[in-house]
Amino acid sequence: MKFMPLNLIKPIVVLLVTLTSAVFFVFQSPQTQNPSSSLSTMSSSSSSSSMGRSFVLWLHGLGDSGPANEPIKNLFTSPQFRNTKWLFPSAPNAPVTCNYGHVMPSWFDIHEIPITADSPQDESGLIKAVKNVHATIDKEIADGTNPNNVFICGFSQGGALTLASVLLYPKTLGGGAVFSGWVPFNSSSSIIGQITPEAKRTPLLWSHGIIDRTVLFEAGQAGPPFLEKIGVGCEFKAYPGLAHSISNEELRNLESWIKTRLQTSS
Numbered sequence: 001m002k003f004m005p006l007n008l009i010k011p012i013v014v015l016l017v018t019l020t021s022a023v024f025f026v027f028q029s030p031q032t033q034n035p036s037s038s039l040s041t042m043s044s045s046s047s048s049s050s051m052g053r054s055f056v057l058w059l060h061g062l063g064d065s066g067p068a069n070e071p072i073k074n075l076f077t078s079p080q081f082r083n084t085k086w087l088f089p090s091a092p093n094a095p096v097t098c099n100y101g102h103v104m105p106s107w108f109d110i111h112e113i114p115i116t117a118d119s120p121q122d123e124s125g126l127i128k129a130v131k132n133v134h135a136t137i138d139k140e141i142a143d144g145t146n147p148n149n150v151f152i153c154g155f156s157q158g159g160a161l162t163l164a165s166v167l168l169y170p171k172t173l174g175g176g177a178v179f180s181g182w183v184p185f186n187s188s189s190s191i192i193g194q195i196t197p198e199a200k201r202t203p204l205l206w207s208h209g210i211i212d213r214t215v216l217f218e219a220g221q222a223g224p225p226f227l228e229k230i231g232v233g234c235e236f237k238a239y240p241g242l243a244h245s246i247s248n249e250e251l252r253n254l255e256s257w258i259k260t261r262l263q264t265s266s
Helices: 067-075 123-142 157-168 217-221 223-229 248-259
Strands: 011-014 017-021 042-044 054-059 084-087 093-096 102-105 150-155 175-179 204-209 235-239
Touching: 054 067, 054 123, 054 157, 067 084, 067 248, 123 150, 123 157, 150 157, 157 175, 175 248, 204 217, 204 223, 204 248, 217 223, 217 235, 235 248
Parallel strands: 054 084, 054 150, 150 175, 175 204, 204 235
Antiparallel strands: 011 017, 042 084, 093 102
């Protein structure tokens, strides 16, 4: 499941289910990349003395790769992002149940497609992926970035991982942005008891296309009420006419959303 602008893409079928799609202009196909499970390769923009150092971690969808999504950063042209470090890691290769065990880049297992509000979850795989995300955040903070200037964003499977990573991180971060994602654990999960008061204060933005047939709109729409019950606020935006993809409008909104939350010093 991959970044793609509205009206400029057609889906590519991965085995039996469509979870990743073609991309626009300068994007590379994931098959041309060398997917890596490391979270160590990053691209950073030029420094700016007017804004504090900030960090954006982008988590791709199933079957995609980090390098294929790097052009996203080029859309964030506001001066506030001159001192932003971007990181686009690739998920490790793993067998995926919904694709009959076919091995592909995947943060955790997915049991069925389409994903509904009641789909079964791979919580053990999720927790393993969350720990890797947290190690990346910890390193960035240790390097001097204010936690309030750390933003985690993700599409589809990466959006589900974004949500879990933000909720389970013990500090308040700048924000978490979920695109076409879902809540990757249920109401009886032990994960809920691990969410700290500090984590509950991290702002969340959730964007979802109304005609999404891969991660059904109902799965996204069920997220904010679920979060509200556990004391977590979430801004939800529905996009009419949008399928399982990311539109330029969503990314423009993300840029504005992050800008209003950036701190002036690290």
